[in-house]
Amino acid sequence: MTETPKTPLSYRDAGVDIEAGERLVGAIGPMAKATARAGVMGGLGGFGALFDLKKAGYDDPILVSGTDGVGTKLMLAFDVGQHNTVGIDLVAMCANDVLAQGAEPLFFLDYFATGKLEGGIAEAVISGIAEGCRQSGCALVGGETAEMPGMYPPGHYDLAGFVVGAVDRDKVLPRMDDMVEGDVLIGIASSGPHSNGYSLIRRIVEREGLNYASPSPFSNETLGEALLTPTRLYSHLALPLIRSGLIKGLAHITGGGITENTPRMVPEHLKPVIDRSAWTPLPVFQWLQKAGNVTEDEMHRTFNMGIGLIFAVAAKDTDAVTTQLAKAGETPFVLGHLAAK
Template identity: 45%
Template sequence: MSESTTTSGQEPRPDGREPARTAPSAYAAAGVDIDAKYGAVESARAAIKASHGPGVLGDLGSFGGLFDLAAAGAEGQLLVASTDGVGTKVKLAVQAGRYDGIGADLVNHCVDDILVQGARPLFFLDYVAVDKMLPERVGAVIRGLADACRANGCALLGGETAEMPGVYRPEEMDVAGTIIGCVSRDRLLDGSRIRVGDVAVALGSSGLHTNGFSLARKVLDDGGFSLDDRPPEFGGESLADALLAVHRSYLGPVMPLLDRDLVHGMAHITGGGLPDNLPRVLPQGTAVRIEAAAMPRPPIFDFLCRHGRVAREESYRVFNMGFGMVLVVAAGDVDTVIETLAAAGETGRVVGEVVAGSREVRIG
């Protein structure tokens, strides 16, 4: 619910998060437990504070979170904003009883979404809604959000935790969030510098990231699989391990490339896969040829495609098929790009090239 106020007499929350309401008897009888909600956020308070950098005006916040762009070194820059959820991956997390990775899935997804425009993250606000407030679960989700924010140099500036009796199915929850980042106008990436002859360099995904989970769950259901099953080709991992592998953030390895102006365009491979996401940055008159075999993929993809009888073409639309992020760079910069990525601990793989065309993706 949106009833988000602090308890009478409580100090204003420096984090801009407003978790608590009073717990009057009639209200409790109506299915809303405010004490539980408050406990969930309290347990994450230290992690939230730890995510705060110099931009957060901690001692002033009350109803909304306050952010000082100048203190964060972002004055005069453009803001880039994105809202997203984690899809039905959250349902699978609930099913597996693992709540700590969902926060990182969401934050990293949002970080990657604005990174493709050249932006670095400044702050994040979350929305966590549940059928019934279970403080351990919700606390784990918010701690995960806060930890992922900190890892990305991003402040968890605020959020809302909502108990919604009668809206969500029993035990279910949803998690969404909004990221605000910044980019200098002269460093804004929109793909307009992409030219025929440029090279596509891909960074690997950890698994499905946050896409294709409704289909994945259907494959599991139809095949009678359990999340605890450990297919032999998984090298000891369970289906839950493989499916809940955390969406990667590419901020660390990619930012040094942006600092050196080595990227012409970049696509975050989310829903719609390579065929839908790469064209978003392609100028008219260009297309991309991708060599699928150039990118190794976690075994979960072949498992799902085989058991779900997903055709190859469809598989590249529903899943990322191992491609987490695709960078388009000048052919002459490829070695420098790969070396710079390697210096940041990341493997960049040449997976294709820009050719003449009509903004399509040809997967070979």
């Protein structure tokens, strides 16, 4: 019995569109080129990215690396259909973390995975990544776009980022050996929840019977637009202070909120004392606390409460730091101090 010849199969038949991937790479090229900075060698397309630390101006550099994602904030992007801001979040979560070691973010790579490349979604996400790199002063030097049929529902994707930064050896943070009782804690504002606490946020929205197209209860936009406000990038504010030697420690207020992140920059024999009356939480946090009946302690352990970055400085340097931040357009908050345990 003669067998019927099998229909030839291609990668496209299996759900992977190589041509779509090539078109995406072509679209990414100009975005990446726009983030070029001193130290970058070559362009996209190689098996790896090269970076020259001497050309970046470092004499005795320590490399600092970080990786992160955007968490369940991605679920809002899927529901709202807005994809051009989560890339900013991705860069910010990584770049702000290496700042906590005193490092300048130098270059960034992303990982974008989806079931099928469709509707310009990847381009929108990566345009946000490029914008985040521009804001933080680091170069987008490459990444991976994975099309994996069957792994993700239509319109869904996953996102991860990787940053490498550098700091000269004598500027590494935190300087725990220099910290003493009475050192002052200074905070600068966040733009909202940034990329943390979104599992609780989504639960509160659901329980309130709202959807993301509803008017925001705390701002003049839709709820989805308000909650997708991107994370702030702080390199341009923090690096001059770090290089001046005025900063002893720095905490990026991410998952775990103010309560869990501030002690990470403090030596064992000291503790941070935060005066919660020193600033007014942003309206989004006031709404979340009331709508979710969330306790004050839980709010501070989950969210940044309107404070995105906290510096530890010597008491005598408080005025110098707050003045420099004010000149940069910030409204710094003196949040508290370090005390003996």
